[in-house]
Amino acid sequence: MAAITTSSVTAVRAVKGARATFGSRAAFAAPSAKASKARFVCRAEGEAEAPKEEAPKAVVKKERKKDDLYMMGVSDQNMAYLDGTLPGDFGFDPLxxxxxxGAGGFVNPQWLAxxxxxxxRWAMLGVAGIxxxxxxxxxxxxxxxxxxVWFTSGAIPPQGTFDYWANPMTIFWVNMCMMNFAEIKRGQDYWFPGSQAETPLLGWEKGFGGSGNPTYPGGKWFNPFNLGKDDMASMQKKExxxxxxxxxxxxxxxxxxxxxxxxxWKxxxxxxxxxxxxxxxxxxxxIGGASPF
Known part of the structure; x- marks a missing residue:
């Protein structure tokens, strides 16, 4: 009987204490800052602790001279990714x-450059040939x-053609095969720089190893005079x-x-x-017999 009475008294005191605690404003007060930072992480025995996250590094914005920019069409958004590292970058990219x-993965900026x-390069050769x-x-x-005149040399068949060594259709398909081979090799060198030095090509493959930059492969085939050794950046901009x-x-x-x-010329x-x-x-x-002006 004494044990039952003692336990009853203890239970009553516990209930009163609980009422006092939950009835006070302190029970509903916001947790302290220290309490809010507390975290409980369960790890398996022998599991290594996860490394702490490093603080983000500050981004250093490269300052550019106004003389280096094309003032029309330049915006703060353009300057966020046009930092002057590409040759001929004047900050002009209205689209x-x-x-x-902004490209959304559909257009590769590196491929565009x-x-x-x-x-x-093709245009410079083409205009000179015209x-x-x-x-x-x-x-x-x-x-x-x-x-x-360039358009009567076979470039536009209805305008006439020159008397070449073969008929125009034969020359067309010969050009297609040769250009297809050259463009495939160029594409492979872009996606896999240096890969062309590994493919046997009549002993010439070593000259196609490239420099690691497919835009400027260099080597004895693409830069036989070793141009741009001292002023490469200037020559790239001029090109x-x-x-x-x-x-x-x-x-x-x-x-x-x-x-x-x-x-x-005429x-x-x-x-x-x-x-x-x-x-x-x-x-x-x-055009149409009347001037739009």
Whole structure:
């Protein structure tokens, strides 16, 4: 009986203490800062403790001179990813094509930069090939029969073709096979730099090892004179600028050919001889019989 009484008294005291505790405001007060930081982690025996997370490193923003920027179309968003490390970077990207986040993974900014240089090289070769025969043929340096306007040399079959060693269809497929081989090798070198030195190619493969940068592979085949040894950055910038100019020039050659039916050298000579009669306004007037101006 004494034991039962003692236990009853103890239970009553516990209930009263609980009421006092939960009835006070302290019971509903916000936990302290120390209590909120407490964490309980259960680990298996022998399991190593997880490494602590490092604090994020501060991002150092590279300052660029205003003289290095193309002021039209430059925004703070562009400057977040156009930091001047690419040759010919003037901060101009109005469509956000080089934005690694804005592209959404659909467009690879590295591939775009690489493609611009490659297309610029093709354009420089193309414009030189368009203008040179017309000039040299007119000067009598090469036979007149080979000094053709570029679109009558077979580039546009309906405009005529030169009497080559084979018919145009044969030459077309020969060009397709040769270009396909060259472009596949170039693509492999881009995705797997240095891989072309491992594929046997008549003993020439060592010259295709590259430099690790597919845009500027170097070596005895692609840089036999070892150019840019001391001023590589300057030469890369000049190449990009001249490539962009050549791409615009090639577009102009095509438009002029469609409007006037003449080559670019003939168009320049006509404009110099008659600036007011042979110009852009007069050429637009020939389209549809009326000038939009």
């Amino acid at each position: 956000g094509m080089s934005d690694p986040e 690489y493609s611009e240089v490659i297309h610029g 203008v040179a025969p017309e000039i040299l043929g007119g000067m009598g340096v090469i036979p007149e029969s080979t000094g053709l 990009v600028k001249n490539g962009r100019l050549a791409m615009m020039a090639f577009l102009g050659c095509m438009v002029q050919a469609a409007v006037t039916g003449e080559g670019p 168009n320049i000579c006509d404009h110099v001889a008659d600036p007011f009669g042979a110009n852009m306004l007069a050429n637009f007037g020939a």
